[in-house]
Amino acid sequence: MATLGELALTHTAMDGEQLAHVQRLALSWRLLADLSFSDLLLLAPVAGEEGHRFVALAQVRPTTGQTLYPVDMVGTVVDEVSRPLVTRSWRAGQMVEGDGTVLAGKERARIQCIPVRHRGEMVALVTREMATTMSRRPGELERVYVEVYERFAHMIAEGSFPFGQDEIEPESSPRVGDGVIILDGEARIVFASPNAVSLLHHLGIHAYTPGLSLAEIGFAEGAVGRAMRAGLPVLEEIERADTSILMRAIPQVERKRTTGVVVLMRDVTDLRRRDRLLMSKDATIREIHHRVKNNLQTIAALLRLQGRRLESKEAKQAIRESERRIRSIAVVHETLSRDAAEVVDFGEIVRPLVREVEDSVSSPDARVRFVVEGDPGELPGEVATPLAVVLNELMQNAVDHAFPIGADGVEAAREGGEVIVRLRRLDGELRIEVVDNGVGLPEAFSLEESKGLGLSIVQALVTGELGGAITMTDDDGARVQLRLPVATTPRVEL
Ligand SMILES: Nc1ncnc2c1ncn2[C@@H]1O[C@H](COP(=O)(O)OP(=O)(O)OP(=O)(O)O)[C@@H](O)[C@H]1O
Numbered sequence: 001m002a003t004l005g006e007l008a009l010t011h012t013a014m015d016g017e018q019l020a021h022v023q024r025l026a027l028s029w030r031l032l033a034d035l036s037f038s039d040l041l042l043l044a045p046v047a048g049e050e051g052h053r054f055v056a057l058a059q060v061r062p063t064t065g066q067t068l069y070p071v072d073m074v075g076t077v078v079d080e081v082s083r084p085l086v087t088r089s090w091r092a093g094q095m096v097e098g099d100g101t102v103l104a105g106k107e108r109a110r111i112q113c114i115p116v117r118h119r120g121e122m123v124a125l126v127t128r129e130m131a132t133t134m135s136r137r138p139g140e141l142e143r144v145y146v147e148v149y150e151r152f153a154h155m156i157a158e159g160s161f162p163f164g165q166d167e168i169e170p171e172s173s174p175r176v177g178d179g180v181i182i183l184d185g186e187a188r189i190v191f192a193s194p195n196a197v198s199l200l201h202h203l204g205i206h207a208y209t210p211g212l213s214l215a216e217i218g219f220a221e222g223a224v225g226r227a228m229r230a231g232l233p234v235l236e237e238i239e240r241a242d243t244s245i246l247m248r249a250i251p252q253v254e255r256k257r258t259t260g261v262v263v264l265m266r267d268v269t270d271l272r273r274r275d276r277l278l279m280s281k282d283a284t285i286r287e288i289h290h291r292v293k294n295n296l297q298t299i300a301a302l303l304r305l306q307g308r309r310l311e312s313k314e315a316k317q318a319i320r321e322s323e324r325r326i327r328s329i330a331v332v333h334e335t336l337s338r339d340a341a342e343v344v345d346f347g348e349i350v351r352p353l354v355r356e357v358e359d360s361v362s363s364p365d366a367r368v369r370f371v372v373e374g375d376p377g378e379l380p381g382e383v384a385t386p387l388a389v390v391l392n393e394l395m396q397n398a399v400d401h402a403f404p405i406g407a408d409g410v411e412a413a414r415e416g417g418e419v420i421v422r423l424r425r426l427d428g429e430l431r432i433e434v435v436d437n438g439v440g441l442p443e444a445f446s447l448e449e450s451k452g453l454g455l456s457i458v459q460a461l462v463t464g465e466l467g468g469a470i471t472m473t474d475d476d477g478a479r480v481q482l483r484l485p486v487a488t489t490p491r492v493e494l
Pocket residue numbers: 321393397398399400401402436438439440441442450451452453454455456478
């Protein structure tokens with residue numbers, strides 16, 4: 001569907017400022033539809049056919065009443081035959097009200113046309129449309145709302161509504177149905193809707209008397225004062241008696257004179273409680289990862305103690321490797337404990353993993369240089385954990401096997417031993433390479449027949465758990481390549 005801007009550019013002769021004005025109107029007129037219990041259409045003259053044909057740029061339905069329009073009207077073009085009132089209002093530059101038909105003559109409606117002015121120039125019309133069949137006798141609430149709406153309609157016609165600032169109302173912004181208090185030009189209460197009265201009760205305000213100001217009934221008046229002084233809407237959240245109230249004060253200003261203030265208010269206590277719960281849930285998740293990490297480190301430390309007491313070289317070695325594997329898993333939990341997202345930036349895991357392996361190289365002579373290239377992006381925790389173990393094995397292998405002590409007792413690593421870890425995302429896959437410039441794989445090496453525990457773990461995790469593939473080749477050193485399918489996971493918003 002075309003946007004308001006696109007429709008205006010293709011059908012009308014509006015300039016940029018005028019377009020911005022009607023866009024602001026369409027962002028803030030929900031309130032008017034609700035106060036008038038009517039559908040509103042924004043009609044702009046089709047370029048070159050001013051007064052004859054109009055295109056509907058926007059539409060809003062009331063949440064307080066029934067809509068006339070089950071269908072979307074945006075983009076439709078109406079002409080003077082089907083909408084004589086619109087043409088009349090446009091030509092006269094005045095508000096016009098009368099009976100007419102809408103929806104290709106199928107529905108009778110009460111129609112009011114309001115010129116939309118910007119800096120004195122007429123740029124569009126707003127029509128307020130309401131079925132004539134819904135002739136319920138209006139009560140006080142209806143009467144007051146429509147009066148307030150009429151004042152806004154005059155503001156539209158004189159160019160003072162919408163307000164001259166871009167407003168981005170939050171999703172939780174109060175609506176007419178949530179609770180309204182209507183104040184007059186001196187900020188005295190004229191009317192409070194039943195929902196507003198209940199809200200005041202929640203705050204412990206039981207007596208509300210028309211004619212008093214909000215301060216006089218014991219309610220916060222700050223937003224109202226600021227809105228009146230600035231001539232602009234003000235959004236404020238107040239907390240009282242365990243109740244959070246979001247209120248929006250909208251001043252009504254005609255010919256520079258404040259004629260009233262509409263105060264919309266909504267009880268957002270439950271909403272805020274949920275926010276706090278979610279925040280504490282985040283904190284709990286982080287805390288759990290932190291504890292898992294600590295526990296894994298304790299297990300690793302226990303193994304190390306155990307290893308020291310052993311005599312057998314082989315047993316010592318086995319314990320040491322187990323300790324290293326456990327530490328690589330702890331690295332993932334450490335990262336997950338830093339923010340509560342269910343995804344981790346894997347790049348942040350690679351660095352500490354490299355450090356773990358570097359630390360395991362005991363002899364200072366055996367300096368192996370690690371280079372990490374590329375950006376693996378974010379991975380879900382359940383992928384990051386096995387992958388950390390896999391990378392750890394592969395890097396450890398390079399350290400263990402690529403640079404053996406030669407016949408002369410000199411380690412090959414002395415001559416610029418280097419291990420490159422490359423990670424990148426490509427076509428929904430994560431591609432990882434661990435390349436060293438060491439002695440290369442043993443002759444007749446085959447991954448399938450390899451008996452080592454390290455590569456068995458790698459194979460089980462990559463092909464089993466992660467659903468990926470491994471190739472190991474010999475190319476002036478060993479080159480291990482992994483391809484893992486990873487969905488480009490959108491961040492999970494809690
Ligand atoms: N980067 C490499 N350079 C040379 N040879 C390698 C390399 N990586 C693996 N190999 C060979 O593959 C064999 C199997 O490796 P694997 O990790 O499965 O076992 P391991 O390292 O010997 O023992 P473990 O990892 O269980 O301590 C190694 O013994 C080694 O011969």
